[in-house]
Amino acid sequence: MRGVVMYAPGDVRVDDRPEPAILEPTDAIIRLSATCICGSDLWPYRGAEPVDHQVMGHEYVGVVEEVGPQVRNIKVGDFVVGSFWASDNTCEICRAGYQAYCVHRVLMGTIGTQSERARVPLADGTLVATPGMPDPDLIPSLMAASDVLGTGWFAAVAAQAGPGKTVAVVGDGAVGLLGILAAKQLGAERIIAFSRHADRQALAKEFGATDIVEERGDHGVARVKDLTGGLGAHSVIEAVGTQEAMMQAIRSTRPGGHVGFVGVSHDVAIPGDELFMAGVHIHGGPAPVRQYLPELVQLIWDRKIDPGKVFDLVLPLDRAAEGYRAMDQRTATKVLLTV
């Protein structure tokens, strides 16, 4: 089958890869309906993480073709969505809603779902079946649920976005934009988006942003303070993962407020004295997307949200290298690969 392999930073190819097979009795094999490129795939692409002939991709939707003998709930022919961590959904950590830390978790990125087919471990725990075969126009939104929507949703929950709250969002990539959508769905009163790109500002507003701040760093923090009577936001989403973004998030939060951070952290070091004096709650990390999938799939199925709008470039799988280039050069926010 065809699948993406990153040979080295900046060198993405679509190769013939071995067909996936059932390895564990709890596995399923899916045929992907679509896959996509994640902002986190850019870290190795840019040489910020080591990479050597790595299979790529951890987001997936598709149709189940085969299940192992111990799979009970997922059936051949189901259309399914799953998160980037395979999880049993039964251990104590999963039952507490933290499936990204399942004691049996498997990182889908090690399997590589930028491909025609893929093995999904722990199929009953990992996969959520849609109520039926989706209309083709729903596939981008279901695809978004696999990671970027679920991650933005977790960030908004971790930041305690809700009625009466002012939410600020650091990062105008797909996760930040969908954090705005999540904050709006959770009932936030005011949503401040940090963005300096006109197209992303427009989508931020469409998803529910009420204010746009173009300044970054401490100038951006000052603008948020101006907009909130000098107090800072109640809830701040950090969806970048850099030192500047994390400090911008913490400094934009009022005392007693909440930071939800989901940008994959790269060399972030929070000064202890500043953390001590900030008086804010900080929660984040790899999102337990599986916790939210049933609710998100239903919202998409009922056409109440349209997170698929974050995909602004669609390419066939064989042109994945172009997709990586476009996201690296920021000419695309998020790339959908058709299979």
Ligand SMILES: [Zn+2]
């Ligand atoms: Zn578990």
